[in-house]
Amino acid sequence: MRGTVGDLVDAVTAGLQDYRTHAFNIRNQYQHQRNLRQNLATHPDECAIHIDFSENYNCGFGSEVMAVHFGASHQQATLHTGILYVGEEAIPFTSVSDCRRHDPAAIWSYLSPVLDYVSQNYPDVSKVHIFSDGPTTQYRNKTNFYLFSRELYIRGFDGGSWNFSEAGHGKGAADGVGASLKRTGDRLQSQGKDVPNAKALYTALQNSGTSVKLFFISDTDLQEQTAHLNLPGNLIPIPGTMRIHQLILTSQGHIQYRDVSCKDHPGDACGCEGLKAFIFPGFEAAPPGVPIHPPRVPIPPPGVPIPPPRVPIPAPGVPIPAPGVPIPAPGTPNLPVEPSVPLSPARDQVSLLQLCYISRAVK
Numbered sequence: 001m002r003g004t005v006g007d008l009v010d011a012v013t014a015g016l017q018d019y020r021t022h023a024f025n026i027r028n029q030y031q032h033q034r035n036l037r038q039n040l041a042t043h044p045d046e047c048a049i050h051i052d053f054s055e056n057y058n059c060g061f062g063s064e065v066m067a068v069h070f071g072a073s074h075q076q077a078t079l080h081t082g083i084l085y086v087g088e089e090a091i092p093f094t095s096v097s098d099c100r101r102h103d104p105a106a107i108w109s110y111l112s113p114v115l116d117y118v119s120q121n122y123p124d125v126s127k128v129h130i131f132s133d134g135p136t137t138q139y140r141n142k143t144n145f146y147l148f149s150r151e152l153y154i155r156g157f158d159g160g161s162w163n164f165s166e167a168g169h170g171k172g173a174a175d176g177v178g179a180s181l182k183r184t185g186d187r188l189q190s191q192g193k194d195v196p197n198a199k200a201l202y203t204a205l206q207n208s209g210t211s212v213k214l215f216f217i218s219d220t221d222l223q224e225q226t227a228h229l230n231l232p233g234n235l236i237p238i239p240g241t242m243r244i245h246q247l248i249l250t251s252q253g254h255i256q257y258r259d260v261s262c263k264d265h266p267g268d269a270c271g272c273e274g275l276k277a278f279i280f281p282g283f284e285a286a287p288p289g290v291p292i293h294p295p296r297v298p299i300p301p302p303g304v305p306i307p308p309p310r311v312p313i314p315a316p317g318v319p320i321p322a323p324g325v326p327i328p329a330p331g332t333p334n335l336p337v338e339p340s341v342p343l344s345p346a347r348d349q350v351s352l353l354q355l356c357y358i359s360r361a362v363k
């Protein structure tokens with residue numbers, strides 16, 4: 001590969017710029033998460049849920065040779081793991097399933113019993129903040145964004161936020177939950193216990209005395225739930241989806257989003273960091289910024305269909321911004337906001353001095 005010294009300087013400049021943003025995002029997202037969790041002690045109306053898929057668990061048999069010889073086969077179990085933070089409590093949990101789907105619709109089935117648990121045990125909680133990594137096939141895509149904007153309200157919550165860790169830096173406490181359960185499963189198998197499928201794994205883990213709160217979602221239940229989600233066919237992606245690190249709900253179907261979470265106002269739609277708005281199809285009539293406070297809906301027994309999303313009535317005279325139009329910071333009316341997010345002062349902490357040195361060295 002050949003090029004001029006100028007080409008080299010350009011390449012290094014571009015690389016440093018990307019690295020600077022990456023390094024800033026890593027620190028910022030961790031700091032935001034820490035600040036939000038600390039705030040929970042004084043915010044009994046909020047909770048945080050850190051989620052992650054553990055690698056599928058390989059089920060097996062205590063007496064492997066004989067069992068497999070007589071026709072048994074290996075199955076895998078999905079483990080959607082996490083930690084629920086409420087007040088100063090940290091509750092590890094895992095949804096176990098024989099369904100192998102990891103798509104957004106399935107994710108909301110794995111989350112469903114966790115949200116029900118919050119509703120039943122912490123009735124003061126009205127806002128749910130979610131932390132996850134950002135793989136585009138699972139959490140960071142238009143279908144999950146849409147479901148996030150809708151499903152919490154259906155369950156009677158008033159809003160919340162979804163915060164993505166920077167790419168490659170999503171490992172957290174949720175991983176430890178999955179690892180711990182897998183070790184327990186392996187130990188039981190090595191002691192001769194058959195764990196042939198997800199349901200058996202769930203039962204064995206329940207009986208093992210684990211402190212992890214366990215939920216089981218059968219493949220049949222999951223397929224039924226996801227079939228009733230009524231996903232619209234005309235979903236369009238939020239602009240700049242790959243850069244987004246935070247979504248905030250203001251009302252059902254209405255999302256505000258930005259490239260990084262604001263660590264100074266954890267979980268709030270505070271207008272910092274270039275907050276923008278987006279409205280999903282079917283929810284255009286709902287005014288942004290007007291939260292709906294429906295009564296907590298009782299959890300329907302299995303088999304009862306999930307009620308359709310509640311569409312709030314628009315307040316007269318409340319203008320609706322077009323998708324992608326930035327929301328000005330509170331208290332700064334009529335001030336234009338840059339549509340693209342400029343580097344904040346904090347991002348400039350990594351000095352460009354190195355670059356100057358490089359430029360001088362090659363001259």
Ligand SMILES: [Zn+2]
Nearest residue numbers: 262265270272
């Ligand atoms: Zn802020």
